[in-house]
Amino acid sequence: MSLDENLVKLRLVPLLSMTIFISVLNGVMFNVAIPDIAAHYHISPGLVSWVITAYVVIFAFGSVVYVRLADRFAIRNIITFGLTLFCIGSLLGFFSSSFAMLIVARVVQAAGASGVPALGMLLATVYVPHHLRGATLGVIASTVALSSGVGPIVGGFLAGSFDWNYLFLVPLLLLPIMPLLRHYLPLDEAQQKKPFDLRGALYLCVAVASLLTALTQFLWLFLAPAILSALLFRWHIRRAPFPFISTQLLQRPAYRGTIAAVFLVMSTVFGMLFAMPMLLRHLHDLPTFSIGIFLFPAAMCAALAGWLFGKIADRRGPTFVVAAGHGALMLGFSLLAITAGTSALISAACLVIAHSGFAMVHSSLAASVSNTLPRELTGMGMGVFNLVFFISGAFGTALTGITLEQLQVSSHQSFSILFGGLTVVAMLALFVFSRACRQGSC
Structure with a gap:
């Protein structure tokens, strides 16, 4: 199903760009606040880096999960769920009183935000008319690049002028965008109700989380569960009737x-x-x-x-x-x-x-x-x-x-x-x- 050309140009692309901008901004701007967070909780650089690592691990895995869920549910419902979760995690982070609660908030944020770029790519490659596909993907790439550049400046300004926890309020700018995005997103009724491969998803989750932990934290012992889980995942998808990745x-x-x-x-x-x-x-x-x-x-x-x-x-x-x-x-x-x-x-x-x-x-x-x-x-x-x-x-x-x-x-x-x-x-x-x-x- 292809969307109407005017709908894509005048409605979906601007709304999707604003959503992706805030999603990427949230991931980037916390980098400049890491020293302030470490000082606030009196923790080591290695421990505070989990503010970034936990977000990246969940974000990476979630980018696959949301696309697989699009096989079963309407894309407007999935992205609404993700953005709602994103905002809930932001509120948790703003009111966090401990480092553990802060990490939980970042995990919830990532679980919601990871659907934004993944479903944006899906929209551009499946639903957008073919002659607009390159332009739409170009706008998405431009948005990611711009947000990555603006992120450190916005993060430095908010953390310096107010406090680092005010960074968690930025995703709440999505609240007025959510009903508009939901209105214009396609409601694809012809969903294939395939079973969700939970075991395959768990194998892949452990493999990705272990690998990213080993790479970002230099904890090479995590390579063992990464390799084992990857082998189990490969074995599983060859036998599952509806594998997580075909x-x-x-x-x-x-x-x-x-x-x-x-x-x-x-x-x-x-x-x-x-x-x-x-x-x-x-x-x-x-x-x-x-x-x-x-x-x-x-x-x-x-x-x-x-x-x-x-x-x-x-x-x-x-x-x-x-x-x-x-x-x-x-x-x-x-x-x-x-x-x-x-x-x-x-x-x-x-x-x-x-x-x-x-x-x-x-x-x-x-x-x-x-x-x-x-x-x-x-x-x-x-x-x-x-x-x-x-x-x-x-x-x-x-x-x-x-x-x-x-x-x-x-x-x-x-x-x-x-x-x-x-x-x-x-x-x-x-x-x-x-x-x-x-x-x-x-």
């Missing part, structure tokens, strides 16, 4: 290759986003607010690039835009490697190129993934796309942190080596994507 999906070479490319290229992007504040702090001695100001132009340009190249993808196809985005990423990484330590302004200018490449790749890779799948597997395929997206973020961030920890973080040669490595990985991602496209339609 084996038909994983047997498609073009899809597997495209997902591998997603993992590789998004690992480099998240590594870059983690490394840039470190570079500006350690090489140029900039304070937190100034770092946010230097990063903001790149986020704005990325938002513009995502919107512009989303429209180009509708005319030239997503494969062209993905290749161009990889080219921009490789150029930006190479320039960052060459100019590391010379000037903060030069580094910020190089980041504009790389961050714009991220917006181009993000929107068009989603379209490419959907193009490799038949209609009945698209929803599930986009759920796995979102899952891999967040896992790659944790992997890229952790690997970048380990690299900078092993090297001398105050040396510009360390960042040159890091960005040189990211350039090579981006080249590998482009090769994997090109090979996948030769195996099927991208």
Whole structure:
């Protein structure tokens, strides 16, 4: 079922963009408040990092669960439930009186918010008319890029002007949007009432949670339950009549290759986003607010690039835009490697190129993934796309942190080596994507 073109352009896309903006903003702006939260509860950096880790783990898993639930329930009911849960978690966080309650609030927040980008991708790839698909995905990518850039500034302002717990009030801005979004979202009556594979979901949840905990907290003992749960999940989906993730999906070479490319290229992007504040702090001695100001132009340009190249993808196809985005990423990484330590302004200018490449790749890779799948597997395929997206973020961030920890973080040669490595990985991602496209339609 395709939605009316005017409904998509004038109603759904603006409302969905505002919802995604607040959802992503909530995930990003807490980064700047971590030192304040640690000081408030008198806890160690390792313990306070669970404010971020718990959110990421639940968010990653929830992105698959919501898409699978869309096979059974109307999408408007699912997203209403998720946004309601998101707001409840926000209220819990605002009134939290202990660190344990704060973590519970973040888990509830993530359980609700994780449905927003996942269902947004599902809407864009299944319900939006094909000739508007690239533009819609471009707007989503632009929104994610813009919100990621604005997040540290908004978080720094609220935490500095009021207190860190006021960050929890931002998601309540969704309350007036919820009834409008519910009104315009499709009510698909032809839902397939397939049983929900709870055992498969639990196996995958343990595997994802253990893997992300190992990567983000450097607790390598968690790799054992991650591997065991992944093996049990693989064994289970081959035997279950209605598996949580269909084996038909994983047997498609073009899809597997495209997902591998997603993992590789998004690992480099998240590594870059983690490394840039470190570079500006350690090489140029900039304070937190100034770092946010230097990063903001790149986020704005990325938002513009995502919107512009989303429209180009509708005319030239997503494969062209993905290749161009990889080219921009490789150029930006190479320039960052060459100019590391010379000037903060030069580094910020190089980041504009790389961050714009991220917006181009993000929107068009989603379209490419959907193009490799038949209609009945698209929803599930986009759920796995979102899952891999967040896992790659944790992997890229952790690997970048380990690299900078092993090297001398105050040396510009360390960042040159890091960005040189990211350039090579981006080249590998482009090769994997090109090979996948030769195996099927991208």
